[in-house]
Every structure is written in structure tokens, then in C-alpha cells.
Amino acid sequence: MDAQVPATKILILFAHPALEKSRVNRRLADVVRDLPGVTFHDLYEVYPEFDIDVPTEQSLLAAHQLAVFQHPFFWYSTPAILKQWQDLVLQHGWAYGSAGTALRGKMMLSVVTTGGREDAYRRDGFSRFTVRELLAPIEQTAYLCGMDYLPPFVVHGTHRMTDVEIARHADDYRRVICALRDGRIDFAAARRHDRINRRLDEIVQDPMVER
Amino acid sequence: MHGEGFFYQAFVYLAAAVISVPVARRLGLGSVLGYLIAGVAIGPFGLGLIGEEGQNIMQFAEFGVVMMLFLIGLELEPTRVWRLRAPILGLGGLQVVSTAAVVAGIGLAIGLPWQAATAIGLILSLSSTAIVLQTLNERGLIKTGGGQSSFSVLLFQDLALIPMLAVLPLLAASTAAVHGGETTAAHGSTWVAGLPAWERTAVVVGAVATIVVGGRFLTRPAFRLIARTRLREIFTAAALLLVIGIALLMAQVGLSPALGTFVAGVVLANSEYRHELESDIEPFKGLLLGLFFIAVGASIDFALIGSRPWLILGLVAILLTVKFVLLFALGRVFGMGLDQNLLFAFALAQGGEFAFVLFSFATQNDVLEQEIVAPLVAVVALSMALTPFVMLINERLFQPRLGTRTAEKREADVIDEESQVIIAGFGRFGSVVGRLLTANGVRTTVLDTDSDQVDMLRRIGLKVFYGDASRHDLLASAGAATARLLLLALDSPSKTAELVRTARKHFPHLTILARASGRSDAYDLIELGVEHVYRETLDTSLRMGVDALRLVGLRTYHAHRAARKFRMHDEASVRDLAAMRHDRESYINLARERIRDLEELLLSDLRDRDADADAGWDTDSLRQEFGQPADD
Numbered sequence: 001m002d003a004q005v006p007a008t009k010i011l012i013l014f015a016h017p018a019l020e021k022s023r024v025n026r027r028l029a030d031v032v033r034d035l036p037g038v039t040f041h042d043l044y045e046v047y048p049e050f051d052i053d054v055p056t057e058q059s060l061l062a063a064h065q066l067a068v069f070q071h072p073f074f075w076y077s078t079p080a081i082l083k084q085w086q087d088l089v090l091q092h093g094w095a096y097g098s099a100g101t102a103l104r105g106k107m108m109l110s111v112v113t114t115g116g117r118e119d120a121y122r123r124d125g126f127s128r129f130t131v132r133e134l135l136a137p138i139e140q141t142a143y144l145c146g147m148d149y150l151p152p153f154v155v156h157g158t159h160r161m162t163d164v165e166i167a168r169h170a171d172d173y174r175r176v177i178c179a180l181r182d183g184r185i186d187f188a189a190a191r192r193h194d195r196i197n198r199r200l201d202e203i204v205q206d207p208m209v210e211r
Numbered sequence: 212m213h214g215e216g217f218f219y220q221a222f223v224y225l226a227a228a229v230i231s232v233p234v235a236r237r238l239g240l241g242s243v244l245g246y247l248i249a250g251v252a253i254g255p256f257g258l259g260l261i262g263e264e265g266q267n268i269m270q271f272a273e274f275g276v277v278m279m280l281f282l283i284g285l286e287l288e289p290t291r292v293w294r295l296r297a298p299i300l301g302l303g304g305l306q307v308v309s310t311a312a313v314v315a316g317i318g319l320a321i322g323l324p325w326q327a328a329t330a331i332g333l334i335l336s337l338s339s340t341a342i343v344l345q346t347l348n349e350r351g352l353i354k355t356g357g358g359q360s361s362f363s364v365l366l367f368q369d370l371a372l373i374p375m376l377a378v379l380p381l382l383a384a385s386t387a388a389v390h391g392g393e394t395t396a397a398h399g400s401t402w403v404a405g406l407p408a409w410e411r412t413a414v415v416v417g418a419v420a421t422i423v424v425g426g427r428f429l430t431r432p433a434f435r436l437i438a439r440t441r442l443r444e445i446f447t448a449a450a451l452l453l454v455i456g457i458a459l460l461m462a463q464v465g466l467s468p469a470l471g472t473f474v475a476g477v478v479l480a481n482s483e484y485r486h487e488l489e490s491d492i493e494p495f496k497g498l499l500l501g502l503f504f505i506a507v508g509a510s511i512d513f514a515l516i517g518s519r520p521w522l523i524l525g526l527v528a529i530l531l532t533v534k535f536v537l538l539f540a541l542g543r544v545f546g547m548g549l550d551q552n553l554l555f556a557f558a559l560a561q562g563g564e565f566a567f568v569l570f571s572f573a574t575q576n577d578v579l580e581q582e583i584v585a586p587l588v589a590v591v592a593l594s595m596a597l598t599p600f601v602m603l604i605n606e607r608l609f610q611p612r613l614g615t616r617t618a619e620k621r622e623a624d625v626i627d628e629e630s631q632v633i634i635a636g637f638g639r640f641g642s643v644v645g646r647l648l649t650a651n652g653v654r655t656t657v658l659d660t661d662s663d664q665v666d667m668l669r670r671i672g673l674k675v676f677y678g679d680a681s682r683h684d685l686l687a688s689a690g691a692a693t694a695r696l697l698l699l700a701l702d703s704p705s706k707t708a709e710l711v712r713t714a715r716k717h718f719p720h721l722t723i724l725a726r727a728s729g730r731s732d733a734y735d736l737i738e739l740g741v742e743h744v745y746r747e748t749l750d751t752s753l754r755m756g757v758d759a760l761r762l763v764g765l766r767t768y769h770a771h772r773a774a775r776k777f778r779m780h781d782e783a784s785v786r787d788l789a790a791m792r793h794d795r796e797s798y799i800n801l802a803r804e805r806i807r808d809l810e811e812l813l814l815s816d817l818r819d820r821d822a823d824a825d826a827g828w829d830t831d832s833l834r835q836e837f838g839q840p841a842d843d
């Protein structure tokens with residue numbers, strides 16, 4: 001992997017309470033876990049008792065430019081530990097409020113897998129809201145902290161997904177993370193879509209050699 | 212040369228012990244052998260620093276045995292003694308009777324009169340309580356099947372001493388002179404000497420009843436009063452007084468003092484003063500026993516042995532062989548496993564310290580001639596001195612083969628299911644760990660020294676080896692070369708440390724997780740380079756603390772988080788203090804050290820109390836910034 005000059009350091013906050021039973025998230029985790037320039041932070045592994053170490057988490061955030069929440073979509077939200085993480089780490093006076101400027105100018109990305117198919121996440125669908133709408137609390141959290149919230153990376157329909165499809169999503173995920181790290185994302189193009197992995201070829205400028 | 216007063220003698224004995232015992236332990240020989248060698252060294256045939264007074268010292272030092280049995284009694288609750296009744300009466304009785312019969316038979320065969328042969332048989336059937344129990348204790352084998360059986364037999368032998376003292380005078384070839392003689396205070400003139408049998412029995416029963424009833428109803432209020440004085444030395448004095456008083460009473464009614472104090476110990480086993488008594492008597496017992504072993508070493512008559520070496524050595528060999536064979540056979544009859552049976556038979560094959568007393572008693576009663584007794588005393592002393600060696604041979608030569616033989620046999624069919632985890636020690640700590648792992652499908656290999664436990668675990672299909680996990684050959688046969696984790700869940704900190712060293716030397720790839728009894732133990736393990744150290748009471752104490760916090764009104768979740776924070780803090784401080792401790796070269800005063808550590812801890816607990824890590828749930832700063840009333 002060639003190290004690009006203005007590398008964006010990425011912190012992946014990963015939350016899956018039963019990774020050993022996961023099919024899709026495990027593959028998604030595996031393809032980014034060891035990437036250079038990426039810190040993969042497995043919250044359930046580090047804090048089995050939810051005793052989040054706030055100073056450590058804050059210094060991790062401070063040392064990265066992009067925070068990624070990677071998790072399955074549980075009840076239209078994050079697994080519990082990630083909520084706990086938000087409650088404790090994003091402190092008033094540090095992350096927000098008049099003195100809370102630690103996160104200003106950083107970016108945030110949600111990486112979400114849903115069991116239901118994409119057409120369930122429509123006004124007339126089973127879930128009645130789009131994933132982007134349901135992610136509003138996180139988007140607003142990012143906003144309040146002065147962070148730039150990117151369109152989410154969403155993998156729909158994991159309940160019935162073939163291994164080939166999983167492999168394709170894993171490839172896409174790795175491609176997006178690498179591009180974000182190396183500054184090869186067309187953010188304006190990305191913002192035209194409700195999710196970042198809708199038209200990847202329009203958004204990611206692949207280098208000649210890479211991937 | 213010898214005998215320049217008390218201090219000179221004390222100096223000689225103490226110096227001999229202080230020099231030779233650490234050396235012996237260092238060489239893995241055990242303290243008993245160290246004392247014996249010290250005795251030989253300072254005795255008439257070594258440096259000649261002590262002479263004939265060795266015999267007197269021995270009688271004095273026998274009191275160490277009395278104290279040891281008191282301490283053993285303290286550890287044994289009455290129900291446990293009751294559970295041991297079958298081995299005590301059955302195994303012990305058969306051992307004494309069969310050994311006496313065979314030895315007497317040999318005596319008859321070489322032409323001794325039947326009275327003398329019987330006396331010798333009875334006397335030689337006894338084994339050495341002091342040497343056997345001390346050695347078993349030191350090697351952590353007392354709780355094993357073989358250890359318990361040995362203990363039972365020794366207890367019976369103590370019981371058997373009473374009828375023996377009664378019977379020996381009756382064997383007198385000439386006129387039956389039932390006079391006690393002035394052999395020892397313990398077996399000298401007694402209240403019961405002249406009484407008819409039934410009265411004697413009544414007195415004996417009365418004395419034991421006195422101990423039981425007195426122990427139950429009198430000692431506790433008495434100790435409570437004494438404890439209230441808050442003078443520690445008075446409590447120690449009272450404890451010694453109790454033991455010595457019982458010993459005297461027992462001697463007066465013709466019972467074994469050791470037996471009497473044992474009963475007293477059992478009676479007090481449930482009392483709240485048990486541990487205090489234990490720690491008070493313990494050092495006296497240790498020193499006196501050491502003195503006793505030194506005296507045994509010094510009393511070995513090398514001149515006699517030198518004059519008739521083959522006779523003496525031959526007799527030693529015969530004695531050890533006969534006793535070993537009979538013990539082993541009895542072990543088989545009582546269904547002991549091979550390894551435990553070997554331990555049992557090797558442990559008890561020597562003659563006992565009571566033989567010295569009984570031999571001189573028999574001589575005074577004209578049962579035995581001095582010419583017969585002198586070599587036999589040497590034989591008994593030699594056999595006692597050889598016991599630690601014999602047990603060492605058993606441990607190093609025989610037991611490993613048992614372990615590895617079983618291992619080889621099994622390895623053929625388990626190659627594909629090599630365990631990743633080895634657990635050393637499967638008591639109340641290790642068994643929980645092992646169950647958790649097994650319940651989650653992780654294969655474990657267990658090493659334990661409790662053979663009953665081992666049998667049971669094998670029966671339910673677990674991979675279990677009997678044996679001392681600190682031997683690297685046993686670790687190897689348990690698959691240490693391919694395992695990933697070594698879990699140390701042993702009771703004994705010294706064993707744990709030994710195992711850590713062995714494992715790091717021979718199997719450096721193993722990740723070691725070690726149980727520690729407390730902080731200072733944890734320091735030692737950290738210094739040995741163990742990364743995962745678990746203080747056995749920490750989590751339980753914290754859980755109790757959490758419940759206490761809840762019961763005084765804190766919210767449960769808050770209490771839980773406080774305990775978690777406390778634990779993290781505490782674990783960190785253990786590591787800090789371990790490093791600091793390494794700097795302080797030596798710590799003679801452990802108690803002061805502990806107090807200092809605790810002070811340090813308490814202070815840092817207070818310091819950190821205000822640093823709230825969970826301010827995210829706290830709205831104080833929010834109310835300050837946004838909480839002003841809108842219409843102000």
C-alpha cells in the first residue's frame with residue numbers, strides 16, 4: 001500500500017455484540033481491520049462491561065480525522081454500547097458547547113447493515129423511513145459536534161445474501177475506506193446520493209494501480 | 212568440648228539448622244533431611260559439638276510431635292475424623308498387627324525367645340509421625356489419598372501406644388516387674404500404674420472426657436478472658452499451657468500425649484480461636500520438631516554401625532522391605548491407586564520415634580537385652596533418616612513414570628484433540644475455571660495432586676493427570692509443548708512460583724495465568740514476569756462491597772461502576788507497587804510493609820475519588836451553560 005501524502009487517519013468504532021454469529025459485519029470488519037492508516041476499535045471486545053474509558057476514547061478521536069460507526073442496525077439505531085459510548089465520550093465542554101471544540105472539522109461516517117431489503121426502508125415500505133432518515137440522531141450528534149456527516153455506507157438485505165454478494169459489499173467497503181484515507185473521494189458527488197455506496201464509480205477516483 | 216551451658220548449646224543447634232536447612236531446601240531435599248544432616252554434622256560422629264545429651268534433647272524435642280498433632284487436630288473437624296474411622300481402625304489396625312506378626316516371626320526364626328520377638332515386632336510396627344507428616348506437609352501431599360491414609364495409620368499407631376505400654380511389661384522374661392522406671396516424663400510413673408485394669412480404664416476414659424468437655428465448654432470463655440487482656444504473649448502462654456497441661460495429664464494416665472493434644476485440637480477445630488492458636492503454636496512446633504530431627508541425626512551411633520555395618524544395614528533393608536511390602540499389600544486391599552499406594556508405602560516404611568522410648572522401656576522391664584536393643588535403635592534411627600531420601604526417590608523416580616506411562620497410553624488416541632489449555636490445580640479455584648472453559652467447548656488438560664479428584668474427573672472423561680505440575684516432565688506429558696495457556700490455580704504460592712519458573716524455562720511460549728492469594732503474592736508473580744495475575748479474593752470482596760453500597764442506599768448501577776473503577780485502579784496500583792517494591796532491596800518487616808502499602812492505597816483511593824470519569828451523564832456543566840431562565 002503506497003502511503004499518500006495527505007492521508008486521512010480513520011478510526012473505526014466497531015460494535016457487534018455477537019460477532020461470532022455475524023456473516024456480513026464480520027466480513028466487512030475483516031477487510032478493513034488491518035489496513036494501514038486505519039485504527040479498528042472493537043468496542044465490545046475492549047469494553048465487555050461497558051466501562052468505557054473516556055479519556056482514552058477522547059484521545060483516540062483527537063488523533064483521527066474520520067470517525068466511522070460500523071454496526072448492524074438494531075431497532076433503527078446502534079447497538080447499546082455505541083450509544084453508551086456517545087453518552088460518555090461526547091462530553092459537554094469537550095465535544096460540544098461553547099468550550100467543546102475537540103471534534104470540529106472532523107468527519108463522521110455511518111456503516112450500517114440491515115436485515116431488511118432496501119425497499120422496506122421507504123415511506124410505503126415496512127420500515128416507513130429511509131435509513132438516512134432513521135440515522136438522523138447520529139447525523140445531528142455529528143452536527144452538534146461540528147463534524148461533517150458523510151452519506152452512510154449501507155448494506156441492505158443481509159438476511160438473504162449470498163456469499164458472492166457479501167464479498168462484493170466487502171470489496172466496496174474496503175474501496176471506500178481506502179479512498180477516504182487517501183483523499184480520493186469526490187465529496188460533492190457523494191452528497192448527491194442518499195448513501196455513499198450507491199454509485200461508487202462516480203464517487204471514488206480509483207488510482208491506476210490500486211485495487 | 213560440649214556442654215558449656217544453655218546458650219552454647221542453643222547456638223550450636225540453631226546454627227546447624229540455619230545453615231543446613233536452607234541448603235537442603237535449595238537442593239530440593241526438604242527440611243527434614245536438612246535437620247537430620249545438621250544433626251549428624253554436629254553430633255558425636257561429626258564435628259562432635261554435642262555428645263550424649265542428644266538423647267535428652269530428643270525427649271524434650273519429642274514435644275514438637277505433640278504440638279504437631281495438636282495443630283493437625285485443629286485442622287480436622289470432628290466430622291472429618293469420623294469419616295476417617297474406617298482407614299484409622301481398619302488400615303491402621305491391620306498395619307500394626309500384620310507388621311508386628313511378620314517382624315516377630317523373623318525374630319523367632321533367628322532364635323529369639325517369643326517374648327522378645329513379640330516386643331520387637333510391636334515396637335518396629337510403629338512409623339515416625341514426625342518425619343512422615345512433616346515431609347508430606349512440606350510437599351503438599353497430606354491431602355492426597357496416600358497422605359490421608361498415612362495420617363490415619365499414624366493416628367492408629369498413636370492409639371496403639373497405650374496398649375503397647377501396658378503389654379510390654381507382661382512380656383518380661385523374668386518376673387513381671389510393672390514399674391515405670393524413670394525413662395521419660397511422658398512415660399514415667401503414672402497415677403494408674405498400680406491400679407487394676409477396670410479402674411485404669413475408667414481413669415483413662417475420664418481423662419479423655421475431661422479434655423473433650425473442658426475443650427468444649429471451658430476453653431472458650433477462658434480464651435475470651437485472656438484475649439480481652441490484649442496481651443499477645445499471654446495468649447501464647449495460654450496456648451502453650453493448654454498443650455503442655457494436656458500432655459502432662461495424658462502422661463499421668465498412661466496415654467500418649469500426642470493423642471491427647473490431638474483430641475484437644477479436634478475439639479477446638481470449630482472454635483473461633485482456632486487460627487490464633489495455630490499461629491501461636493506453629494513456630495514452637497517447627498523449632499521443636501527441627502530440634503527433634505537434629506537429635507535423631509545426632510543419635511545415630513556410627514561407631515556401632517561401623518563395627519557391624521552389614522548387620523545394621525541388612526536389618527535396615529529388611530525393616531524397610533517388610534514394612535513396605537505389607538503397607539503396599541494393605542493399600543491394594545483398601546483399593547488405593549498405584550501412585551497413592553506407592554506414596555503411602557514409601558512414606559510409612561521406617562521405624563518411629565516412639566521406638567526409642569519403647570526400647571528403653573522394654574529394657575528396663577527386662578523384656579529385651581541391651582545387646583539386642585542397641586543395634587535396633589541404630590536401625591530405627593537410620594531408617595528414619597533414610598525416609599526423606601526414600602520419598603524423594605519415589606517422587607523423582609517412580610511417580611514420573613506413572614504419570615508419563617498413562618500419558619503415553621492416552622496420547623495415541625488424543626493427538627487430534629490436543630488441549631490448548633492446561634490447568635494446574637483443580638480445587639475450589641481451578642474447578643470453576645475448568646468448568647467455565649469446558650462449558651464453552653474449550654478442551655482442557657488438568658493436573659492435580661488429589662487422586663480421588665483425579666479418578667472422578669477421569670471417569671467423566673476429562674484429560675486429567677495426577678501429579679505435581681511443577682515437574683517439567685509431567686507438564687510435557689500434559690502437552691505443554693503444544694498448548695497455548697497454562698492456568699495456575701494452586702493453593703500454595705511457593706508451588707505456583709516454582710511452576711512459573713519451570714514453565715518459563717522449558718515452555719516459554721505458554722501464556723501463564725496465575726492465581727495469587729493476595730497482594731504480596733501478586734507482587735512476586737509480577738516480578739516473575741507473569742502478566743495475568745488473579746488475586747483470589749479481590750472480585751468476591753468487591754461484590755460484597757457493591758452489595759454493601761447498595762444496602763446503604765446507593766443506586767445499584769452506580770455501585771457496580773464504582774467497583775469496576777476501583778478494580779481497575781487497584782490492578783494498576785498492584786503493578787505500580789510491584790515495581791516500587793522491587794526497588795526496595797529487602798523487606799524484613801513484612802507487616803510494616805503491608806501497612807505502608809495499604810496506607811498508600813487508601814490515600815490514592817481518596818485522591819481519585821473526585822475524578823469522575825462519567826461526567827457525560829452529569830448535567831452540571833450543561834445547566835451552567837444553557838440552563839439560564841429564558842426570560843431573565
